[in-house]
Amino acid sequence: MPSEDKSVEAGVYVTFATLGILEPTTALECLAVRLARAIDAAKYAKDLPPLSMQLRQTMMEVAQQPAPTTDAVETMAERY
Numbered sequence: 001m002p003s004e005d006k007s008v009e010a011g012v013y014v015t016f017a018t019l020g021i022l023e024p025t026t027a028l029e030c031l032a033v034r035l036a037r038a039i040d041a042a043k044y045a046k047d048l049p050p051l052s053m054q055l056r057q058t059m060m061e062v063a064q065q066p067a068p069t070t071d072a073v074e075t076m077a078e079r080y
Contacts, residue, residue: 009036012059019063028065032058 012032016024024030035055042048 007036008039008055009033012036012055015059016062020067021062026062026065028058028062032062 016022016029021029024033032055035051035058039048039051039055042051
């Protein structure tokens with residue numbers, strides 16, 4: 001979790017929590033975190049619109065992901 005409470009990355013983690021995502025594990029979730037970090041680190045205002053549009057789209061796709069039916073511990077237990 002990021003250290004700054006007012007960062008975009010912190011907002012992404014808050015949204016993840018409302019979706020029941022404890023930490024990013026899928027490619028879409030990791031992409032959302034990377035986009036949020038890029039927005040937080042942007043030096044020029046011209047960089048923000050394309051990044052924010054992509055983050056918005058990615059977060060919509062994260063929200064539409066199917067919920068996992070098993071977790072990693074269950075998968076590992078089935079293997080052994």
